[in-house]
Amino acid sequence: MDDEMLDDQRRLVELIEAEGWDVTDLEMSAYDSPWADEDEPEATVTITARKPYESENGDSGDEDDSPYRLQ
Numbered sequence: 001m002d003d004e005m006l007d008d009q010r011r012l013v014e015l016i017e018a019e020g021w022d023v024t025d026l027e028m029s030a031y032d033s034p035w036a037d038e039d040e041p042e043a044t045v046t047i048t049a050r051k052p053y054e055s056e057n058g059d060s061g062d063e064d065d066s067p068y069r070l071q
Contacts, residue, residue, distance in 0.1 A: 005030055005043045012045060021049035 005028065013023050025048035033042045 021051045
């Protein structure tokens, strides 16, 4: 992985966090594309983030009456 890829990764995280999300996991894979005849590497970034939302009654949804949620 080169510094440019890592800088792009940091920028993506900054953009997501600026929107109020908490990044909980991040994975970057760098590879040479099997579909392109170029010698330039490519990268794939997988970001997992969470953002709690308040429900309509003003709480964060912790008291969910869903029959599918474990109490």
